Amino acid sequence: MTEHDHDRRSEDIAAYMLGALEQSEAAELERHAEGCERCQAEMRWLTPALDALPESVERLQPPRELRERVMAEVRFEAEPEAEQPARAGLIGRASAWLRNLGSGPMGLRPVAGVAVAVLVVAAVAGFAIGGGLGSDGSNESTTLTSGKAPGVTAKMVSDGDSGTLHLANVKPLPEERVLEAWVQRDGEVEPVEALFVPDRKGQASTELPDMEGVEVVMVTSEPRGGSPAPTSSPIVTIAVPG
Amino acid sequence: MTVRKEKAERLADEELMPLIGEKDPEAFEVFYDRHGGVAYSLAYRIVGEKAAAEDVTQEAFISIWKSGARFDRARGSVRSWMLSIVRNRAIDALRSRAGKAPKLSFDDDAILEQRPAEERTEEEAMRRETASELRGALGTLPGEQSKVIELAYFGGFSQSEISRMLGVPLGTVKGRMRLGLEKIRGELAEGLA
Numbered sequence: 001m002t003e004h005d006h007d008r009r010s011e012d013i014a015a016y017m018l019g020a021l022e023q024s025e026a027a028e029l030e031r032h033a034e035g036c037e038r039c040q041a042e043m044r045w046l047t048p049a050l051d052a053l054p055e056s057v058e059r060l061q062p063p064r065e066l067r068e069r070v071m072a073e074v075r076f077e078a079e080p081e082a083e084q085p086a087r088a089g090l091i092g093r094a095s096a097w098l099r100n101l102g103s104g105p106m107g108l109r110p111v112a113g114v115a116v117a118v119l120v121v122a123a124v125a126g127f128a129i130g131g132g133l134g135s136d137g138s139n140e141s142t143t144l145t146s147g148k149a150p151g152v153t154a155k156m157v158s159d160g161d162s163g164t165l166h167l168a169n170v171k172p173l174p175e176e177r178v179l180e181a182w183v184q185r186d187g188e189v190e191p192v193e194a195l196f197v198p199d200r201k202g203q204a205s206t207e208l209p210d211m212e213g214v215e216v217v218m219v220t221s222e223p224r225g226g227s228p229a230p231t232s233s234p235i236v237t238i239a240v241p242g
Numbered sequence: 243m244t245v246r247k248e249k250a251e252r253l254a255d256e257e258l259m260p261l262i263g264e265k266d267p268e269a270f271e272v273f274y275d276r277h278g279g280v281a282y283s284l285a286y287r288i289v290g291e292k293a294a295a296e297d298v299t300q301e302a303f304i305s306i307w308k309s310g311a312r313f314d315r316a317r318g319s320v321r322s323w324m325l326s327i328v329r330n331r332a333i334d335a336l337r338s339r340a341g342k343a344p345k346l347s348f349d350d351d352a353i354l355e356q357r358p359a360e361e362r363t364e365e366e367a368m369r370r371e372t373a374s375e376l377r378g379a380l381g382t383l384p385g386e387q388s389k390v391i392e393l394a395y396f397g398g399f400s401q402s403e404i405s406r407m408l409g410v411p412l413g414t415v416k417g418r419m420r421l422g423l424e425k426i427r428g429e430l431a432e433g434l435a
Contacts, residue, residue, distance in 0.1 A: 011413075012401075014420035019333070020394035020401040047318065049427035053395050054284045054325040056380055062282035066296050070278075070303050071271060077307070078267045171293075 006036060013042050017050045065153065065169065154236045156208075156217065163208040165217060167236065170198035177221045181206050182230060184216040195226045214240050247271065255320035259313045262306070270307055277321060278303070281328045288332035288396050289339075298335050302328040333398035380426065387422030390415055 009032045015021050016029050033039040153168045165181060173179070181192040198204040208217065218234040247268040250258060255276070261269035281302060286295035306324060313323055380388055393399045393407070401419070405412040 011416050011420070014423045015394065015401040015416055017423070018391060018394040018419060019329075020399065020404065020419065022400055022402070046423050046427055047322075048430050049423045051319075051322045051325075052426055052430060053380075053391070054280065054329060057280075057283045057287040059279055060283045060286055062278050062299065063292075063296065066282065066299060067274060067278060070274060070300055071267070073300075073304055074270050074307050075267050078265045 005032070006038060009033070009036070010039055010042060013039060014046065017043065017046055152235055154219075154238055156238055156240070158208075158211050158240075161210060161212045163211045163214075165206050165208055165219070165238075167198070167204045167219065168202060170202045170204050170235070172202075173197060173221060176224050178224050178226065179204055179206070179219055179235075180222040180226050180230075181208065182218045182220065182234075183208065183211075183214045184218070185213045186215075189218075189230070191226065191228065195222070211240070216240065256315055259320060263313075265307075273306075274303060277324055280321075281324065284325060284328050285332045288329065288398075289335050294335055294339075295332075298328065298332045302331050305331075329395070336398055382429070383422050383425055387418045387425065390418045391422045394419065 009029055012021060012025065012029050016026055021029065029039075033043065152170055155166045155168075157164045157166070167179075170179070178195040178197055180195055182189050183192060184190075192206065192208055194206050196204050196206040206219075208214070217236075217238045217240060218230070219236050220230045220232045220234050222231060246266070250261065250266070250269045250272040253261075253269075253272070255273070258269045258273050262273060278299065282295055282299045285298040285302075286292065289295050289298060302324070306327060313320060317323065380391075383391070389408070390401075390404055393404045394401065399407065401415045402412060405415045408415070
């Protein structure tokens with residue numbers, strides 16, 4: 001390695017550390033630096049300056065819901081698999097249904113590959129994290145979701161054979177869109193008749209008149225008037241505790 | 243609070259990482275509480291929207307949860323590693339949003355209007371003080387140096403793109419980046435002296 005070679009490469013060290021080199025340029029510098037102690041020393045010297053950049057930003061308070069979403073996903077993944085077989089089965093079926101969206105009945109729009117990937121995330125992340133009796137004796141389960149609509153919180157209250165689904169943090173829909181709920185029974189997906197829209201606070205509720213045998217509840221955005229079968233990825237997917 | 247969480251709170255980041263690698267949620271909760279604020283702030287600084295900043299922060303922390311065991315102590319601090327993950331994801335998010343210009347000012351009104359996070363620990367308070375000093379140090383950089391650093395680090399632009407945007411030779415961009423980082427480094431060294 002010549003002095004000239006070192007000088008030429010070291011000109012790029014600051015840009016490299018700031019992430020401002022093209023991939024090929026970065027790879028070239030890394031190869032050079034592996035055998036160049038002077039470059040390594042320069043990088044070590046500049047590292048505190050680089051570390052200072054993210055620390056210099058104005059501090060904001062992250063929303064509490066963000067912490068809840070992150071920890072819900074973490075706790076679900078940490079749960080021993082043996083404790084979630086039924087849920088996994090339901091989610092697996094829901095995922096299979098989601099993957100088949102594009103090849104389903106007439107009138108379904110094909111789903112782009114990217115969307116399918118998101119769907120699976122939504123299906124996996126959309127799970128019941130708690131269950132129990134409400135103050136009125138009804139059965140409550142709370143669900144946090146991410147993926148298609150990160151930030152949306154869902155709570156389902158079931159009372160006998162009927163139920164109510166409450167959503168919060170739903171982003172405003174375009175005028176020509178509405179929310180439509182779907183239930184899965186024995187592996188078959190069917191629409192819930194009532195359509196609904198979020199209010200200005202991002203809250204939305206719908207009745208689920210017949211919950212008997214329902215395994216999964218999903219909500220999608222559909223054209224005004226609703227659809228006979230889902231045409232978009234769910235914003236929430238909820239495995240109903242058996 | 244569980245005993246496990248109390249114990250985790252007494253551990254340094256480097257000691258938490260093996261626990262996170264073993265999928266200990268209490269350890270991860272402590273990790274999030276320590277660094278969630280700065281991660282979200284950095285994400286917001288880069289993407290400029292609350293919802294997008296939340297997405298970036300969530301994705302980054304979940305990826306750390308899934309890959310915590312891959313942290314290499316030899317390559318720097320846990321916090322720097324975590325912030326580099328947040329930064330990379332935020333830049334990816336920024337690039338995927340066509341037509342959105344990155345935020346370029348340290349004195350952005352929208353950021354200043356936000357209520358600052360509550361100071362939970364002395365350590366966090368010290369970090370804030372340091373952050374304030376760092377903003378001061380960055381503010382003392384000549385405009386042309388701080389601009390190229392902001393465009394690169396917070397905007398995700400390459401040195402060639404910056405050269406074209408500013409209409410200055412590539413060599414000038416390289417030089418300004420280097421001088422800017424060296425000056426910040428010098429200020430930090432003086433602060434430690």
